[in-house]
Amino acid sequence: QKEVEQDPGPLSVPEGAIVSLNCTYSNSAFQYFMWYRQYSRKGPELLMYTYSSGNKEDGRFTAQVDKSSKYISLFIRDSQPSDSATYLCAMSVPNNAGNMLTFGGGTRLMVKP
């Protein structure tokens, strides 16, 4: 079983739609969860960071973590064409000397005007 799984997409939605992106994981030691956005030929850009179960909201983005189900989600409200990118989930175990991130494979999102 892969450590972090993510549907590769592509996911195509109309502008203004609510987007739901998801990752599942197998390692219950993961305690820190991140969502990154990656545009073509660019590096991952941090969107959300959370370490507890529940919801965290930042503007149009909401990150949701369910540690009991080993499932995390990113919701994007009022999606825009500029949101078209690949979305990567990443997670890590607690570590006092820098934490290695384990990434999902990414979901490609296309928001059509």
Add this chain to the structure above:
Amino acid sequence: EPEVTQTPSHQVTQMGQEVILRCVPISNHLYFYWYRQILGQKVEFLVSFYNNEISEKSEIFDDQFSVERPDGSNFTLKIRSTKLEDSAMYFCASSVPRANQPQHFGDGTRLSIL
């Protein structure tokens, strides 16, 4: 907003040659990382570096690889005797000097081995 910068953006090297990839982390960050992404595959962790030493490395990071902080601003990844399968995007990341903080990534160096 401060950012991680990487040079060069694209490096073409003959198989067997040595290559050095360079990174300037965000100035108040003290944890540094290298990741790679082979085309069409996941981003994979290579190594983390703190207080002038490697704190963690993956099984990918073998004797062919080394990292160095040669001065107060640069962080480098050296790949010796490059192989075709080393062709990938290499990303540098950094984070603040507190454990378990999110990492900020540069835009990467595309390494092509011929």
